Amino acid sequence: MSAIYLEFDFKVSPKTPFTDILMAELGSVGFESFEETEEGLMGYIQKEFWNENALQDLYSFENPLVEISYEQREVEQVNWNEEWEKNFDPIVVDGRCTVRAPFHEKATTEYEVIIEPKMSFGTGHHETTHMMIQLLLDTDLKEKDVLDMGCGTGVLAILAEKLGARHADAIDIDRWCYENSLENVERNSCRNIDVYEGDANLLEGKEYDVVIANINRNILLQDLEKYAAVLRKGGVLLLSGFYEDDIPILKEKCSSLKLNFTQKLEKNLWVALKFLNLRQIH
Ligand SMILES: C[S@@+](CC[C@H](N)C(=O)[O-])C[C@H]1O[C@@H](n2cnc3c(N)ncnc32)[C@H](O)[C@@H]1O
Known part of the structure; x- marks a missing residue:
């Protein structure tokens, strides 16, 4: 049986750098996949893991420098791996450490951490x-x-x-x-x-x-x-x-x-x- 997902359409102003920050934070409260849009991003979470209060605790929603609004709707499951693979680039910190996903090419830096973030915070983007x-x-x-x-x-x-x-x-x-x-x-x-x-x-x-x-x-x-x-x-x-x-x-x-x-x-x-x-x- 395929899981039921909720799709959130977030409008973020200003879009840079706050869309990336919001994405990393949504990952920490169970969002599995993201897609960039003209005005922000779409985020997806399994309905059974959604908690009405989850967004209230995120720093992005308390930050006076950014305005975020959203609409939500229910959707059927799609291929999330494919979706987030499109949206997750490797991060290089100080030219010394790369944080990348398993599907990225092997890094050339001194240190490399391979992370499949799924629903957790910590891809190095934040x-x-x-x-x-x-x-x-x-x-x-x-x-x-x-x-x-x-x-x-x-x-x-x-x-x-x-x-x-x-x-x-x-x-x-x-x-x-x-x-x-x-x-x-x-x-x-x-x-x-x-x-x-x-x-x-x-x-x-x-x-x-x-x-x-x-x-x-x-x-x-x-x-x-x-x-x-x-x-x-x-x-x-x-x-x-x-x-x-x-x-x-x-x-x-x-x-x-x-x-x-x-x-x-x-x-x-x-x-x-x-x-x-x-x-x-x-
Ligand atoms: C900002 S994320 C940091 C993740 C990772 N260490 C990084 O640097 O990217 C904070 C993490 O703390 C966890 N957390 C929140 N309250 C906590 C607590 N009281 N004790 C331990 N972990 C907690 C959250 O679940 C979340 O994964």
Whole structure:
């Protein structure tokens, strides 16, 4: 039996760069396939996975710099692979790391991550993923234990292993992301990554040298204490998923946890921050 899909016709103004951002975010809430249109994009999601509140939580709908409207209708299933293959180009970060789909040609960069995103966030197209990749490329990961919290497709944990990490835990609260990360870990022949479905409550008793969390301002504020509690002295914390305006409150929270701010990256109003842990844990 073929699945019933909902087709959303999104009108995005201004179209650039916000259509790409919206597409990446829709991927994180279950949209499987996209098609660019004159005024924005069409997005498709299986009816059984659609949740009326899903769009409200997306950054794009809160962003004052963009106006988004949409109409929706029910459609029969089509060949989604073919659809999204047309719409997903490989991403190259700083000339050093390519994130590509299995059907793209092998990359010529030093590092390559192969991702079949299906329904999960993390193809490298989103500014926050891009900046986290940049920060990871500049962090010493050799023989380090890494936590990738909110792993999406698993892209950051996979890159961490390729950069020499001893071990990575990749955790996501979303079932689809958990399953997709497992598939992508296998696809990249990673041997040292464990994937879990869950949240910061899974961290008790763990210890890491590097903690990566690209989620959103509110979850980060809520869970930073738990991330700090598992970060070894001298360890690195990489955060993204928020805007320039959110920096003061996040820095204040980190400072109260003795996490020392060291670096900021910025792309289309999105931000990524790097902190060092100055205190002993446990
Ligand atoms: C912005 S995406 C980042 C995905 C990927 N790490 C990347 O950089 O592209 C955020 C992810 O965090 C997950 N998430 C949301 N709340 C979470 C929580 N409390 N604990 C763990 N993961 C969470 C979402 O399901 C989503 O996959």
